[in-house]
Amino acid sequence: MRCPVCGYEDTKVIETRLSEEGFVVRRRRECPKCGARFTTYERYELGPSMVIKRDGRRERFSRDKILRGVMIACEKRPVPYDEVEKLVDRVILKLQGMGKKEVETTLIGELVLKELRNLDEVAYVRFASVYREFDSIDHFLETISELKEGKGREEER
Numbered sequence: 001m002r003c004p005v006c007g008y009e010d011t012k013v014i015e016t017r018l019s020e021e022g023f024v025v026r027r028r029r030e031c032p033k034c035g036a037r038f039t040t041y042e043r044y045e046l047g048p049s050m051v052i053k054r055d056g057r058r059e060r061f062s063r064d065k066i067l068r069g070v071m072i073a074c075e076k077r078p079v080p081y082d083e084v085e086k087l088v089d090r091v092i093l094k095l096q097g098m099g100k101k102e103v104e105t106t107l108i109g110e111l112v113l114k115e116l117r118n119l120d121e122v123a124y125v126r127f128a129s130v131y132r133e134f135d136s137i138d139h140f141l142e143t144i145s146e147l148k149e150g151k152g153r154e155e156e157r
């Protein structure tokens with residue numbers, strides 16, 4: 001792995017760690033030439049190949065895109081980045097489990113919402129407002145009441 005600072009090719013691995021779920025390998029590396037330290041992640045390329053958008057157009061499936069959406073929803077919330085990454089990985093594993101080559105963006109959105117509900121309520125509402133395209137205050141209130149009902153269900157478990 002090439003040093004991102006000076007371009008030296010023979011960087012050293014100084015620490016290797018496996019994520020709790022065992023799906024991600026995290027490596028701390030050091031460049032012997034300039035002393036820069038950096039981290040690399042190695043993960044499975046999971047998930048469907050394509051997503052189907054609302055209007056029927058297809059697009060390449062992208063983990064980064066889901067990650068970005070969740071990060072925006074979690075902005076300035078007390079949610080560690082690590083939790084955001086794990087959330088996205090859980091969503092992708094679920095999609096993977098469905099065994100479909102193409103999935104609707106609406107399905108991805110619903111899976112993300114289900115996870116966000118347990119993580120952060122404000123992020124949940126933010127994500128829902130973008131993804132469900134709130135067009136009225138009623139629609140907004142509907143989502144809030146869903147959140148409250150869902151909470152009741154979680155506690156019964």
Ligand SMILES: [Zn+2]
Binds near residue numbers: 031032034
């Ligand atoms: Zn270097």
